[in-house]
Amino acid sequence: MSKPIEDYGLIGNMLSCALVARDGSLDWLCLPRFDSDACFAALLGKPDNGYWRLAPADEGAKISRRYRPDTMILETTFETEEGAVTLIDFMPLARDEEHVDVVRLVRGDRGRVRMRCEFVLRFGYGSTVPWLQRADFGARAVAGPDAIELRTRVKLVSENLRTTAEFTVGAGATVPFVLAWHPSHRVEERDIDPQQRLEEAETWWRDWSSQCRIDKEHPWRDAVTRSLITLKALTFAPTGGIVAAPTTSLPEQLGGERNWDYRYCWIRDATLTLYAFLTSGYRDEAKAWREWMLRAAAGHPAQLQIMYGLAGERRLTEVELPWLAGYEGSKPVRIGNGAYGQLQIDVYGELLDALHVGRKFQLEPSHEAWNFQRTLLGELKGQWRSPDQGIWEIRGEPRHFTHSKLMAWVAFDRGVRAVEDFGLDGPSESWKAEREQIRDEILSKGWSEKKRSFVQHYGGTALDASLLLIPLTGFLPPDDPRVIGTVEAIQRELTQDGLVLRYHPEHAPDGLSGTEGTFLVCSFWLADALTMMGRVKEASKIFERLLSLRNDLGLLAEQYDPLLGRQLGNFPQAFSHVGIVNTAHNLMSAQGPAEQRADRTKPTEKPTS
Numbered sequence: 194m195s196k197p198i199e200d201y202g203l204i205g206n207m208l209s210c211a212l213v214a215r216d217g218s219l220d221w222l223c224l225p226r227f228d229s230d231a232c233f234a235a236l237l238g239k240p241d242n243g244y245w246r247l248a249p250a251d252e253g254a255k256i257s258r259r260y261r262p263d264t265m266i267l268e269t270t271f272e273t274e275e276g277a278v279t280l281i282d283f284m285p286l287a288r289d290e291e292h293v294d295v296v297r298l299v300r301g302d303r304g305r306v307r308m309r310c311e312f313v314l315r316f317g318y319g320s321t322v323p324w325l326q327r328a329d330f331g332a333r334a335v336a337g338p339d340a341i342e343l344r345t346r347v348k349l350v351s352e353n354l355r356t357t358a359e360f361t362v363g364a365g366a367t368v369p370f371v372l373a374w375h376p377s378h379r380v381e382e383r384d385i386d387p388q389q390r391l392e393e394a395e396t397w398w399r400d401w402s403s404q405c406r407i408d409k410e411h412p413w414r415d416a417v418t419r420s421l422i423t424l425k426a427l428t429f430a431p432t433g434g435i436v437a438a439p440t441t442s443l444p445e446q447l448g449g450e451r452n453w454d455y456r457y458c459w460i461r462d463a464t465l466t467l468y469a470f471l472t473s474g475y476r477d478e479a480k481a482w483r484e485w486m487l488r489a490a491a492g493h494p495a496q497l498q499i500m501y502g503l504a505g506e507r508r509l510t511e512v513e514l515p516w517l518a519g520y521e522g523s524k525p526v527r528i529g530n531g532a533y534g535q536l537q538i539d540v541y542g543e544l545l546d547a548l549h550v551g552r553k554f555q556l557e558p559s560h561e562a563w564n565f566q567r568t569l570l571g572e573l574k575g576q577w578r579s580p581d582q583g584i585w586e587i588r589g590e591p592r593h594f595t596h597s598k599l600m601a602w603v604a605f606d607r608g609v610r611a612v613e614d615f616g617l618d619g620p621s622e623s624w625k626a627e628r629e630q631i632r633d634e635i636l637s638k639g640w641s642e643k644k645r646s647f648v649q650h651y652g653g654t655a656l657d658a659s660l661l662l663i664p665l666t667g668f669l670p671p672d673d674p675r676v677i678g679t680v681e682a683i684q685r686e687l688t689q690d691g692l693v694l695r696y697h698p699e700h701a702p703d704g705l706s707g708t709e710g711t712f713l714v715c716s717f718w719l720a721d722a723l724t725m726m727g728r729v730k731e732a733s734k735i736f737e738r739l740l741s742l743r744n745d746l747g748l749l750a751e752q753y754d755p756l757l758g759r760q761l762g763n764f765p766q767a768f769s770h771v772g773i774v775n776t777a778h779n780l781m782s783a784q785g786p787a788e789q790r791a792d793r794t795k796p797t798e799k800p801t802s
């Protein structure tokens with residue numbers, strides 16, 4: 194039986210991440226990068242697919258946990274009849290990309306506690322048993338390209354393809370364990386000082402968190418800071434790329450087939466993350482992402498992809514891992530993501546809007562970035578009339594999604610405003626003409642008079658949560674009756690226990706079987722739309738409810754099932770944490786999305802009915 198998703202805590206070092214369960218078991222770790230093969234994959238299979246547990250021998254311990262304030266250092270306290278110990282888990286900041294470590298310190302707090310270590314290392318996503326040798330520092334494991342040293346002064350016993358140890362920790366003592374990865378072709382032994390690396394990591398995360406522009410006394414401060422730390426942990430430091438989540442195949446429906454690999458950089462997800470960083474005062478991450486984007490998308494504009502690998506890799510072929518049983522039997526487990534080859538027109542709008550926001554926040558101007566945007570708008574001219582797979586990356590037939598057209602409008606609008614508001618050079622008259630055509634088409638084909646709402650795709654009647662972005666992008670003002678009609682239709686027909694679904698798969702087939710939970714970022718968008726409409730109390734209530742769905746460490750997955758009361762989907766997900774940051778800022782200013790305030794006060798579109 195799998196552990197609930199909300200049982201997991203995250204540790205990371207901006208090269209990769211690990212998930213540690215409440216019971217002290219590290220069940221997911223990919224080394225050396227987020228998208229590398231996992232060496233512990235019990236999360237998606239069975240214990241034999243790899244885990245590393247450190248916990249009292251007494252299974253009945255009372256467990257509590259927390260992050261050290263404003264850091265990525267996780268502390269889990271176990272209280273037993275013998276005493277109390279605290280497990281301190283973190284990934285030290287890496288000096289280079291070829292050495293990635295996990296440190297686990299067992300600190301005795303009270304009495305003398307008998308502890309047990311279980312270390313089952315399986316490279317290749319839980320499939321490859323390494324060759325394990327004893328060493329004077331502990332043990333060395335090698336398989337193919339990977340080598341791991343387990344450094345400990347505790348005596349290890351290896352039998353039946355498992356390594357275990359038993360030891361006792363007394364109050365005031367600390368027993369360190371270090372897992373150190375390096376490429377197997379390098380013959381080396383590398384000792385690190387765990388205590389010194391702990392202090393270094395703590396100082397670094399605290400300094401980073403202290404730059405957050407939010408009132409220290411504000412009741413939402415901790416939630417926002419935890420989300421920003423989580424988003425930072427999802428960035429790949431060497432390139433500036435940002436992953437959508439550090440996991441693959443945590444299911445959107447328990448036992449279902451909606452299981453995807455999120456360990457890649459989506460233009461959409463990353464641009465939303467960028468807003469969260471910029472509105473919170475973090476500019477370096479935004480600059481690094483802009484550079485990543487320019488490198489990733491460099492080349493022929495017709496070959497722009499909606500997502501890339503951490504360093505801009507283009508081929509993200511989707512394959513299934515049949516040896517993994519899947520989280521609570523949710524099969525298949527997939528790596529790679531077939532969405533990389535899809536046409537999703539909204540990414541043009543997200544990109545152009547992100548770079549526009551960058552200009553508003555006075556990011557250093559980049560000539561290269563502006564040339565890139567002009568080229569993209571040239572490409573979009575020939576592209577926006579095509580049906581596509583849309584924001585939700587449906588696996589079925591392409592359609593004319595209203596949201597895709599909306600974001601094409603955003604792309605041309607931001608191009609025009611770059612010329613008009615920022616004095617950049619570009620064919621703004623021709624972009625204005627495209628913007629008008631798209632607007633007319635959305636207003637006639639994307640609107641259903643019968644439903645009194647905008648609809649998911651032309652000619653249909655299905656609702657879609659992405660339509661909540663109509664006022665947020667500035668396409669129509671929040672008091673337009675069509676906006677009000679759409680928001681209220683979504684509240685009425687597209688919510689479950691007050692939380693927003695993306696769409697009803699039975700009304701809007703997506704090429705997949707089954708259903709899914711409520712999609713958390715969509716509920717944040719509902720709160721944002723209501724805030725703009727002046728319904729701030731209602732919006733705050735939704736926001737507080739969303740905060741209550743976080744686990745005890747402040748983390749959110751992609752989705753939530755209100756009937757089961759469980760988080761679903763990949764975890765923790767950038768989209769959901771972006772929602773926390775952006776909606777908190779919007780509510781705090783009670784004026785609407787900070788980045789688009791200008792859009793709201795000067796709507797391009799005037800109400801026509």
Ligand SMILES: OC[C@H]1O[C@H](O[C@H]2O[C@H](CO)[C@@H](O)[C@H](O)[C@H]2O)[C@H](O)[C@@H](O)[C@@H]1O
Binds near residue numbers: 455461462531
């Ligand atoms: O719903 C099917 C699709 O689900 C995934 O896409 C979702 O996650 C992306 C990353 O966060 C997000 O950008 C997208 O808007 C979501 O719909 C999956 O990546 C797709 O392959 C799959 O078709």
